[in-house]
Structure formats: C-alpha cells, structure tokens
Amino acid sequence: MAKRVGIEVSIAIAEAVKLAQAEVVAAYPITPQTHIVEHLSELVADGELDAEFIPVESEHAALSTCCGSVAAGARTYTATSSQGLMLMSEVLYVASGMRLPIVMTVANRALSAPISIWNDHQDIMTQRDCGWIQTFAENGQEAVDLTLHAFRVAEDRKVSLPMIVNIDGFTLSHVIEPIELPDQADVDRYLPPFKPKYKLDPKKPISMGPVGIPEVYTEARMAHDQAIKNAKRWIIKAWDEFEEVFGRRYNPVEEYRTEDAEIVLVTMGSISETAMTAVDKMRDEGKKVGLLKIRLWRPFPGPEFRKAAKGAKVLAVVDRTLAPGASSGPVGEELRTVFYKVPGAPKIFNFIAGLGGRDVTVERFEEMVDKAASYAKKRPKELYEVIGVREK
Amino acid sequence: MIPELEKFKGFSAKRLPKEEGLASGHRGCQGCGEVLALRMVMKALGKDVIVCSATGCMEIITSPYPQSAWNVPWIHVAFENAAAVASGVESALKVLRRKGKLPKKHIDVVAVGGDGATGDIGLQWISGAFERGHDMVYVCLDNEAYMNTGVQRSGCTPYGAMTTTSPPGKKSIGQVTWKKNIPQIMVAHNIPYVATASPAYYLDLMNKIKKAAMVNGPAYVHIYSPCPTGWGSRGEKSVEYARLAVETKVFPLYEVIEGKYIVSRKITKPKPVSEYLKGQRRFRHLTEENIAYIQKRVDEEYEKILRLAELT
Numbered sequence: 264m265a266k267r268v269g270i271e272v273s274i275a276i277a278e279a280v281k282l283a284q285a286e287v288v289a290a291y292p293i294t295p296q297t298h299i300v301e302h303l304s305e306l307v308a309d310g311e312l313d314a315e316f317i318p319v320e321s322e323h324a325a326l327s328t329c330c331g332s333v334a335a336g337a338r339t340y341t342a343t344s345s346q347g348l349m350l351m352s353e354v355l356y357v358a359s360g361m362r363l364p365i366v367m368t369v370a371n372r373a374l375s376a377p378i379s380i381w382n383d384h385q386d387i388m389t390q391r392d393c394g395w396i397q398t399f400a401e402n403g404q405e406a407v408d409l410t411l412h413a414f415r416v417a418e419d420r421k422v423s424l425p426m427i428v429n430i431d432g433f434t435l436s437h438v439i440e441p442i443e444l445p446d447q448a449d450v451d452r453y454l455p456p457f458k459p460k461y462k463l464d465p466k467k468p469i470s471m472g473p474v475g476i477p478e479v480y481t482e483a484r485m486a487h488d489q490a491i492k493n494a495k496r497w498i499i500k501a502w503d504e505f506e507e508v509f510g511r512r513y514n515p516v517e518e519y520r521t522e523d524a525e526i527v528l529v530t531m532g533s534i535s536e537t538a539m540t541a542v543d544k545m546r547d548e549g550k551k552v553g554l555l556k557i558r559l560w561r562p563f564p565g566p567e568f569r570k571a572a573k574g575a576k577v578l579a580v581v582d583r584t585l586a587p588g589a590s591s592g593p594v595g596e597e598l599r600t601v602f603y604k605v606p607g608a609p610k611i612f613n614f615i616a617g618l619g620g621r622d623v624t625v626e627r628f629e630e631m632v633d634k635a636a637s638y639a640k641k642r643p644k645e646l647y648e649v650i651g652v653r654e655k
Numbered sequence: 656m657i658p659e660l661e662k663f664k665g666f667s668a669k670r671l672p673k674e675e676g677l678a679s680g681h682r683g684c685q686g687c688g689e690v691l692a693l694r695m696v697m698k699a700l701g702k703d704v705i706v707c708s709a710t711g712c713m714e715i716i717t718s719p720y721p722q723s724a725w726n727v728p729w730i731h732v733a734f735e736n737a738a739a740v741a742s743g744v745e746s747a748l749k750v751l752r753r754k755g756k757l758p759k760k761h762i763d764v765v766a767v768g769g770d771g772a773t774g775d776i777g778l779q780w781i782s783g784a785f786e787r788g789h790d791m792v793y794v795c796l797d798n799e800a801y802m803n804t805g806v807q808r809s810g811c812t813p814y815g816a817m818t819t820t821s822p823p824g825k826k827s828i829g830q831v832t833w834k835k836n837i838p839q840i841m842v843a844h845n846i847p848y849v850a851t852a853s854p855a856y857y858l859d860l861m862n863k864i865k866k867a868a869m870v871n872g873p874a875y876v877h878i879y880s881p882c883p884t885g886w887g888s889r890g891e892k893s894v895e896y897a898r899l900a901v902e903t904k905v906f907p908l909y910e911v912i913e914g915k916y917i918v919s920r921k922i923t924k925p926k927p928v929s930e931y932l933k934g935q936r937r938f939r940h941l942t943e944e945n946i947a948y949i950q951k952r953v954d955e956e957y958e959k960i961l962r963l964a965e966l967t
Contacts, residue, residue, distance in 0.1 A: 286750045286754070289742075289743060313750070313753065315750045317742060319742070319787075320783030323736065324739040324742075324780050324783055327732055327736035328739045328743035329743060330740055330743060331730065331742060331746075334743075335743070335748055335751070336747060336756075337746070337747035339747075353733055357733055463730060465702055465705065465727060468727050468728045469729075470718055470725050470730075471730040472718075472730055472731035472732055473719065474715050474719045474720060475720055476719055479721070
C-alpha cells in the first residue's frame, strides 16, 4: 500500500526520482533546489538508488552531462533554479532540438538583479520557448505525481522530448506536507524501462547533433514544433493512465468553481491554493467568481482552456513575471492570443503579482477580482498592472 | 608505470588498422592538418568508441545533415561542453553495464575539441570532468586560433601571430601574449595520462591515443594541427610545418604518465625557429628582433620540459 507521510516536498521529489529508478543524476547546487539533489546523493550513497550521481561544476555542465547520459540510453534527471536555469539556457534548446528526454525539476525563483533567492516565475518564463514540455505543480503531491508523469511522457517514443516540472521555490520546495508516496510496484506498472529509439551504440553508429544547413533547418524546427504539439495527446493519455494506477486525476487546465462564474482568476503553481481560498470567500459573499489553474504550460492547451473558460465574462490572469517593456506578462499574452477574435471571448486583464517572494494573499486575489470587474466597465490604459506594490 | 599500460603494444607502419572511424569525403580544407590528425586518432581508437565533438571545424566539416563522415557513434551538443557530454556518456555506460543492460565490453569515450573549445571557452567543463575522474580521452586539436569563425585569436595563438582579431599595426605586433600552456594545466589535475602529439609523427600520435584510451580515468592528448587556411601556409606543407614545429622546439613532444614527464623526442640539434616561422603568412610581419625574442623564449620553455623530465 502507498503510504501517506509528512515529508518535505523536495525530499518527496527525490523519492519520486528514486521510484522512477533514474540512472544518471547530474546536478549543481542552487537555492532552493538543493534539498532535492542532496537527498538524491544520499539515496545513491546508501545504495537505495542504483544510479550515477554526478556532482558537476556548473548548471551548464549539469544539462550537458544529461545530454550525454540520455543519448547513451540512461534514464536521466536533473534539477535547478533561477540563475542556474539561465546558465543552462543554451543547452535547454539543444536538448529539446535533439529530442533528448531528460526530466528536470525547476524550483522556480526570481532572477537577479537585485539578487533574490525567493519565489516567482521569472526564471522559467525566460525559457518559455525552449521547446521542453512544461507542467506546473500546485502542491507536494502534485510535485511527486508530475515527476513520475514526466518520465512516462518524455521517454515515450511517440514524444521523445525533455520535460520540466515547475515547483515554486520555498513555497513548495521547503514545506512539509502530507504526501502519498506510491508503491514501487505501481510505479513499475506505470513507467516502463527507458528504451530509446536511437542511442549512442558502437554496434549501430549514428550521428547526433549534426549541422542544419538552410535547406533543412526550417523543417527541423517545424518537426520540433509538431512533436511538442502532438505530445499533448500523450501527455493527457499518461494522466489517464496515472488515474487508473494511482487514483489521482490531472488535466491540462484545472477548473475550480467555474460553474456560472462571471469573473475567473487564472493562476499557475502554488498560489492556486490561496486563490481557491479566495474564491471560496468571494462565493460565500455571493460573488460569481471561479478559478482556472494552468497545469500544462507547454504545449499550451488552447482548446482545453477555451472550453474551461466558457461562459466567463472576465479573466483576471495572474503572471508571476514582469517582462519589462512588453505589452503584458507571458501568461496574459498567451491567453490574449488564444482568445483573439473568438466570438464571445472574455475580457482579459493581466495582473503581475508575487515577485521575488512577495506573498499573494486572499486579499490580493479579491483586489484583482474587484479591479477586473471595474476594468470590464472602463478599460484601463495599460494592459497589465502590478499588484501589491508598497506605497512607501 | 600504470598497470593498464603493461600490455601496451605500439602500432607499426606496416600494420596500421584498416578501419576508418572518420570517412573521407568530409568538407575539410585542402591540406588540413587537423582532420589528418583526427583520422589518425580515430584509426588508433578503433570501432568500440563514442565520440563527443565540440562545435568547431571538425564538427561542421563532418556533419552537414543529411551527410555524416562518422562511422562510429558521434554526438555534438555545443561549443564548450564536449567534456561534460562525455562525462554523461561515460556515466551512462557505467551504470547500464552495472545493471546488466549493456554488455561488459569496454567502450572508449572520447571528447574532441579545438584549441578554443579546450583552452578558452571549454576549460571549466574539462577541468570539472577531469577532477571527477571520468574514464575518458580528451583530444585537443590545436590549430592556434578560431579558424571556424574566420581566424580570430585564441589563448593558444602563438606570440606575434597575425589573426583577424590580433592584427599587427603601428601599435601592435599581432598576438601580444605567449601561447597558453594547456597541457600543463591538464597535468595540474593529477590525471593519469597527458601527452602532446603531432601528425608529422603519426605512429607516436597513434600510440599516445592508444595509451590514453587504455588508462583508467581521464587522459588528455594535445595535438598540434597545422591550418593552411588560417596560417597562410601552403596546403602541401602542413606535415612539414608539423615536423618543423617539433624540430625547432616550438612544440615539444612529451608524455606525462602519473606525473612523470617523458620527452618523446629529445631535440639535440634544433633548427632555428625562423625556419618554422618563414612561409607562414601569419608571421611574415615579424622583425628580426621579434624572432630573436621568440627564439629565446622557445629555448627557455623547452628547457623547462627537460628539467621537469629530470625532476619527475
């Protein structure tokens, strides 16, 4: 029987990687990702996980090493955050372009300057277009489940793409939660051994990572785009199978009290839990407010989102990223595109909140809903607004 | 002596391996000394090998999709990280073998990079891989500048050389710094095997690659690689320049086995460096005074190697 234990989310993620029987883990320490890789190194040192733990000299080397190990046929995992993700950036694009199914946890954290170790989504949003499948976890249980799901999807020969599971730094990574750790037998049933279609093998030599001359480059990029779009089907199927084995259900877009909702908040990651509390409070007060939580960020589930938002008059979209000089935040922009010229589309307002560890409280969600309601009547000058700015 | 090398048997000119890890028909320049050296490296390594290439001349000339000159498994990820990619490959082979998912048979893991990929942009990745002790061979094919991007200076460009970013002018003689000593940096990592080699001494080169592959742990071979395009030398002279660099003591051939220096070819009657410098457009602006300085410094550097050989 799977046991429910009180456990730090980072430790639980490491346990999930152990349950997935990762064979190579290459990582470089960065706050707030450290507890994940520390625990993995312990599991390897204690012989509980038969893997090579490679304590590399930088995040760039971490992901480069992962490219080598997965290309040679080993199940491969890494984790990073913030500046580390930025340092990896070059290799992120190479890994996905080469269709190397690496699984990575990103403990989301703000970017310098000023330097901040606290949580927001600015790190991952710089890598929005890196071509990896990306999901967001809302709590510790989801972090564990999405980690197992990531191995299942990434390594599927029909997908063969790397995958990032985003977890909010500190807010998730460093809290102790009651989490059900699955049984090994169930995980083995869910996750078959890694058997890549192509690998580095002297018996069957192939060349990986060749030069893309102008005659082939466009097609290669297009094939990548098609691959990640086609992957959505297998991502959802792997969630169907997850429910069959483990009894928990996941969807690309999660709905919360959206029935007859006129104003719908849109969130990603751990603030969704506070948003649910805020929605409950506003519902108690008779306000027709609901919540949509984006779980699958790349490929973006446009049709699923439109379906989930059906009937909503206003969307209050929360971005945890400030894109200086842009028209709005990345999630706001995405949804404006998804609803562009769609008949009966809701009005979309974009709020930037929770930067560099600032809490997004129930009151802040109420403020966003109120503002969105008033902006629906009178259009604001700007397409986005920063919420929770100190007056003094 | 390292136990792995006890069974070492050198190659002979009469019985060179017929196998070619690297096929002809690639897009190297005429007279390329680098691809010549790489061919010898691959011949010495045989079939059971996985090659991790850094971005650079050797990567682009061998892999314009849908063509490939590689008869062995080959991977290219980026410019600076071939040693990290090789770390990953080596670790994967280790764990898969341990778990019974791969046969026990040994596969050599080799990283290949130019002087820029090795001594400048990629130094940290190699340092990390060597410090961790991965069983790999790192081969640096040193053509003394960024040739792939159009002959810009690197840390390995020799003193006085003209490149597109070290042009000689009224206030400069060209490259103003002395060539960075990469093999010595590798020796400082206390790895079991470091060597320098030249395609003009092909048996010596192949034997060193074979030894590098035989030792357990990291091994490094630094190969002098004439580049007619970048040096402004004649294509048919590449092997000659490779030999002259050794005979003039500009590029000493040696091995460092577990910290012990062994000079491969002691130059007792050296030719003057001017013989090596002449005929290369990159050096033609140098004055007699410049050449005298280079001669003095070359002699001193060579002397250091001899002294290290005595000391160790």
